[in-house]
Amino acid sequence: MRRMVDLSYILQNGMPVYPVPWSPAFEVTQLARHETEGRESRKIVVGTHCGTHIDAPRHFIPGGATVDQLPLEPFVGPATLIDFTDAKPMQEMGVSEFERRVGDQHIDRLVMRFDWSDHWSTSKYYSCQPYISEDAAHWLVKRRVQLLGMDTPQADSPKNGRGTKRDSPVHKILLEAGIIKLEYMTNLKALGTEQFELIALPLNIQEGDGSPVRCIGIIEGTGATEIAERHERSVRKFFARHGKSSLPAGEAAFSLRFLEQGVIDSFGLVTMITELEGELGVTFSAEDLQSYEFQTVGGLIAILNRLAGGG
Template sequence: MRIIDLSYPIHEGMTTFPVHWHPVVEITQLGRFGIENRETRKITMGTHCGTHIDAPRHFIPNGPTIDKIPLEWLVGPARVLNFTPITLPKQEFGVEDFKQRLGDDKPERLILRFDWSDHWGTMKYYTDQPYITEEAGHWLVERGVRVLAMDTPQVDSPDNGRTGPKDSPLHKIMLGAGVVFVEYCTNLRQLSRDEVELVVAPLNILGSDGSPARVIAIER
């Protein structure tokens, strides 16, 4: 059995989406040996910092929050779809790309591998990321996908605006259908099989739109 950690370590200075609604991570030591004789820390971070889950509430008014996502959705077999190598900036993948890799299978959990974590820590990570089409989003919903994990910051095009009808359409389509996203995964290159046991463990934050998560893949 192999266990592969698909989540980034949390630390000050780590990559965060450069907008005011995603705060930077701050970690402050409060308890110290020789003074309080123990170590404790205060952590300040957003619900979408690092490897995390988007609950439907992130974009859907009155949508389910992180504490309402059934745990059985977050643990179980997952198909790994390899979209490498990425040869173009902002490379688009549509329904036919998914049909080629899935055939007639209808997995509840999908992991999209782009090896985009190679660009972690650079602005290219956000500006040039690959994405999937709106038609592919509808198709995945119709196929019964419940959890969509990826090693990119999102499935939407980086060119989509942050307001108006072109603001994150895939988030609205898929989160609106009850799908949950697991964004900012890493180490997908270490996976040696196209099916793994996926374990996604978010913090149980009442009423939250998302949560940082420890994400692991198990190969048996």
């Protein structure tokens, strides 16, 4: 069974917009009413980079392609979600960060998940976001990525705006190479999987340098075996990153009593619960956390399977 996840912000009066003069506030005004005109109609004022949107090359490249000139293929198709949720505010993501996460995969549509949408409607959303390095941007070009998505407002450092020595270099590298940038994504944690079908079609705006999109992730039905394998991968990934040691290979890991044997401490336990809930879209109950199952790696995976309906 297919599941659809909305990955775009609602366009509404008062919503955050990038704090520069050329990014107008979103406005919607009702012009016709059922009581008077017998119908409803509204006027909207919206910038080309308002809310969840794409950047066309013309945004930063003189003479670059505009929205109405772009092929449709990059906006629809298989996408891969890459986990950057351990990034700190204002942390630069370099080539090594991508190589460690992407490996040898060829990815046409790469979506970076920071969970930065948790800071939506705060000043931190724009001023402290993690970003990618210029070398990483060149790496993405060499890997022939067609579309780069993110749940941050941009790929550049917030310090590299207009009037600085380095005005938006990452934008220029990516857009010069024809890579579509999909910004202001949200709700990525609800996907619950790394592989999904992306739809992020822009409005067909003549000479458009960008456009708002209705961004959707589609997840195909997953069998119980695949769910269990995904949960095991997530648990192993957590211990590899945060545990005092990695888990043993194969089934030897399942009987490991991770807290009792000191693989993680109580602080790590809290981190594990938070990360697994966010990544897999599940919620542990008090009964789950106090159960005998929760003491071992195999029991933890079994709880995750049950919460996801996979066993």
